[in-house]
Amino acid sequence: MAEIEKIAVIGAGVMGAAIAAHGANAGALVVLLDVVPGAARKAIDRLAKTDPAPLMSKRFAARITPGSIEDDFDLLADCDWIIEAVIEDAAIKRDLYARIETVRKPGAIVSSNTSTLPLAVLCEGLPPSFRQRFLITHFFNPPRYMRLLEIVKGADTAQEAINTVVNFADQKMGKSVIACRDTPGFIANRIGTYWLHCAVTEAIAQGIDVETADALIGRPMGIPKTGVFGLLDLVGLDLMPHVLGSLENALPSDDAFHALGKAPDILSRMIDDGYTGRKGKGGFYRLNAKREKEVIDLATGAYGPAQRPVPAAVKAAKAKKGKGALRAMMSHDSPEGRYAFSVIGKTLSYAAALIGEIGDDIDAVDRAMRLGYNWKYGPFELIDRLGAHWLAQRLSAPPSFLSAVGEGRFYRVSAGRLHRFDGSGYIAVTRPAGVLLLEDVKRRTRPLATNGSASLWDIGDGALCLEFHSKMNTINPLTLAMIARVVKIGPRALVIYNEGANFSVGANIGLFHYAGKFGLWPFVRWMVKRGQRVYRALKHAPFPVVAAPSGMALGGGCEIVLHCDAIQAHSETYIGLVEAGVGIVPGWGGCVEMLSRWAVRENAPRGPMPPVMKAFELIATATVAKSAEQAREAGFLRPTDGATMNRDRVLFDAKQRALKMVEGYMPPAPQPLVLPGPTGKAALVLAIHDFVKRGLATAHDETVALQLARVLSGGDCDMTEPLEADRVLDLERDALLRLAHTPQTRARIAHILKTGKPLRN
Template sequence: MSRKIRKAAVIGSGIMGGGIAALLAGAGVKVLLLDIVPFDLKDEEKNDPAARNRIVKAGMDAALASAPSLFMTKKDATLIQTGNLEDDFDKLAECDWICEVVVENLKIKQNLFKRLEGIRKPGAIITSNTSGIPLKDMSEGLSKEFKQHFMGTHFFNPVRYMHLLELIPGAETLPEVLEFMAAFGEKNLGKGIVWAKDTPNFVGNRIGIQGIGAVMNAMLEDGLTIPEVDALFGPALGRPKTAIFKTSDLVGLDTMSHVAKNSYDMCPDDEQRDAFVVPEFVKTMVENKQLGNKTRAGFYKTDLTPEWKKIRKVINPATLEYEDLTRPTFPCLDEAKKKATLPEKIKCVLTGDDKGAKFAWKMAANSFQYAAHRIPEISDTIIEIDNSMKWGYNFEMGPFEMWDTYGVTEAVERMKAEGLEVPENVMAMLNAGNKSFYKLENGVKYFYDFASSSYKAVPVSDTMVSLAAAKGNNKLVLGNNSASLIDIEDGVFCLEFHTKMNALNAEIIDTIEEALNYVDANGVGLVIGNQAGGMPGAFSAGADLSLVSKMAHDKKYAELDAFLERAQTGIQKAKYSPFPVVAAPYGMTLGGGCETCLGADRMVAHAELFMGLVEIGVGLLPAGGGCLNIWKRFIDALPAGVAKDTDLAKLFIPAFMNVAMAKVSMSAAQARSNGFLSANDRIVFNRDNLIGEAKKEVLRMVDDAYAPPMKKPVRVMGNAAQGMINAELFNMLNGKFMSDYDAFLAKRIAYVMSGGNVNKNSDVPEETILKLEREAFVDFTKEEKTIARIDHMLKTGKPLRN
């Protein structure tokens, strides 16, 4: 049978249930979101549908109001129908998948599943998002057919943004059900799948909470402070800026403590069981409702002075009083900042000889030991553990990958010298002559499998293309410090950027033209895409501002104009090349990064896409063809038969506002609403498959006998647009939506986008608008306020409104 999920149900409308419902709706699935009828209904409310649905409505309202948004676009909410478990229970019979997200109480879950058994349609999949109650206990006494379609699906919060989805087979779950849910989770929901065993807290939280607990307890033993620990366990070790204590504030101290207690209670044989006992000061904080971000006070809090100045404070574990936060550092961290790559930074921190480095090593060794001891208890291979920490906790490396970075042999020798226990499975691996957990051979990545004492290929999706593996297999055909052209087979090549935040510099601009010439001579199509960086990452954060700043300060305006012209030439050459060019944007796709994508034939975009032409924020305008191509996106969307008769004013204002207000989409769906993505562009939920899907799009276009678009004049609004925009700017100035300087910039942007000093509905060559872009950009760099904006952004990473 061809299984499909056309309608799903989520039972439980809390933050997790609401997040799962929003994710499903974003994937185009109809959702039934149910919760209980309130226990405290008054007699006059018992027949009132609004009162009976009060809990589910509150959950839905919270999901809609969440920041960052759990919805890709608020329109997705129309796919969600709400109700309660008494009046609407029969509607569950229509659902292909029913996901339970109710309170962690065995009796409640057993009663719910017993009711579901009597109503679910044959073949419907039932899953539990529980992490602390065994599947076998929840399904006890139910039919074989129910158990064959019952399993665990453990999402991580916030559901939209966390890549990890743990799948837990039940003892009797059918293989085809497991395969289907893995494929649906990966492709339709965009998740990274980790197969977990039915053990307490599965993989991610078992490893993650042990790590947090171990660090908290060791901090007190070794006399470090909370800020010192967070400084050590942040980006220098490939972890998010939230590190240990800010992560706990984000999750909630009550939630973290509950998961830790659950592991302690249910894992009596765990050799590091004591790590799950949170320190006394944390228990006191939970009792005092100092739970983190949800109560605006946890390990950290922010106070406001009478002048509305924010003062960051941190709790002192000894006194439980908040003190002013000072940013600590250690010599090992100072050295790490000088290093270019993460492996170099990690080695600096873990091999240093200062107090911070020694503490970081102590906890790294602890995590190495713990991870190795959990195989095969919680997962069969090292892959599940590493991926869980990367996808569920936003680490750049899992424990085994970090162990490889340090050097497995070197770490083991140090552990022995310090009297630390070395896991037997790791010693057996080393004694057999295997010196690493992962290795790359002929472009294929292998992992060491403890069960078979051999290396096995890391399983990947059929669609996935790994640029790192391709380069490792000698598929690099062009390259420099900023960009690479990689052969991804079947005549398709990928142009990859690898600067900081993938910012576009002169080297990348030159490589674009080189790459186009190479593909024209040797291939059938080009993908423009990158794979470096965690979630959401940056396809490209825009042009290299430091380069623009230097030219502006040095008054090298002719050189700046030449640089812009080269950028425009490369992007427009991609647009009219004789072969298909597909951009694969994800995450931050801003300024020049957005312009690069607008110059492609098509986009295959990741669902998490923050796309916009944001140059006005640094006192500039898009001058890589952005003003031209965003306008063309709007007018080219019109059918040819009605384009001549359409009032272009209705198109010009939203196109102009995208640039003048530096609008940035909060998802690919919103980018489509804003006009950046067209109807022909695709949205992919799983970023791991993005390059592969873009390659498929190239080959599909080749198979359809691709012909490049015909270059033709652009219809513009001319003087009429500028008068109309001046009236809009007057209103926005009065409403204080923009500064005087923003208005000054916006007027020039309107002049450029409307084709300059021409009449309404004139047809002008593309080169006219491109020249206007360059002239305006150069003129802006002569303005003191623009230079101030650029320098402020480079110094602080934040826009200056002057």
């Protein structure tokens, strides 16, 4: 199989530039061309300013070479993959392809990022040599963060070309690649656009207000809290007429999409008035001059204060919980319940009716909706939660595929493996080589040990997996107990990993809040010391330990990562010691580990003060690295630690890394620290006072920073005598407890627990 080392992207608009950025993230050299001279250079410059950042490190911009189509077309000659991302006009695209064919090297692959034009139309009149190397690669925006990549091949596309792109997209770009048929909207946008359009038109027809609709077609369905109208504001209302018009023109007259009708008039009026969503003056939601949230009345177009209603149907779902919650909401005898059923029922029916047209694999459809629209459950997983038979009985004309499953389920577990319904029977859901999912491990085995916050799983070859599963994977006494237990078990190797949205957001500060509220300071001291002992025991355990974080690894979650022998992080790991934001300092060894990392970092300045300054900068400002690459730059990851682009491959890669460390493994030897003592603290104090004078730090920020300065400088130590790590841990613990007693820190903790946002006091 050919390797992709150099990519070209033609079209330096928002999407084209973002695809180029992600090609650079994947380690490829990238050429970015645009029809407008200078546009590609400006697009690259914007990448560094865009939030969320398209680049995993600003350094990666150097991998992108800008140019213009007229002057630099010859730069395509040595590219392995050429991605077209120009205007959605078939004639313009075909002209471009004909020109590409004159410079493309033998074997180079060409793809289009189109989401509206059929591949057969794009290839009309082009030679077989081009058609054999051409396909559609539909990225979702933003390409770095959206894991879905839909691929469409033509009748003439060579399988080797497909394999080459799939392999690169999977392993280097971190994509979940789904093969789609050459049908309008492919999979995710075909179902997703129907769902959005249905939710809006039904809300208008049934007199359901925007907030109520989002409360119903949101979290109870496993949809992000934006709901439908909030999602439309996010993606841009001005995009919808184009998407709806494209499907309206492309779909056959008997498709259920047409029964939903045209785009509602209110949509065009809002767009004309500049209400295009968050990128405009607002959308269905807006902020008034006082920064108060307002919501539009779908009947009148007037804005009024947001009410944040909790419909009775949603209350019924919350009371039911579990798999029966969605059915309880959809069957609730109220206008809201009827609205929920009309939208969800029609959407699930539409998805079932498309099996055989957009694809045959329900698992692929479910993954497309989970990854492309951030649904927690795909359509067929939702049907299983409702009950296929129940849904079919409620629909006036259930699709044949839904009826075929009868009173059964679309998914079932047999012999420890997940199987999917294919219309007549069940076939096993397969995983690509190199993919190991904890959810699959759980289907075939039971935990070796478990409690309410953590579990131990056998992942084969003598390796165990420590999984956190408390709320947001916070660390609490139960978590610490399980860590201590695995140290006693002594596996061949250990991986710390879970499949939650976040690895761990840190210690459960709610315990600190209540302990402080009721004066349970001995408990706080015990928990801090217990965490220090358990983390140190893990660090010096007689077996290799590999952390495999993904998502947020903050505070105590970051600290456990820092105590592992090695890290195999998902590329989208957001890691940092954020304790200063809640008015404390790291108390489970975070200070010790950051000092140790920067003391031995290659090419870093030597001496006792540079590591202290760097650790102070990172911890005092609660710096969070926004990628594994940034984490490496900040020192949270060592140069030897690894990063895996594809989320589904993290556990496998971490396990392999741990097993390779087994032979001849020796726990790390204690590493005394050389710290500057009072002299170093004095230098930090000057910097702290300067920040306060300039208005860059609050009074309590100063208090926290002064305590941190004492910890990092080593207290009253003598810089000529190495300081044992245990002494710095004592300083950590004393500083944390001293700060936890202050009213300001307790106010910060209470505020973040209530609002989820930090308090600056």
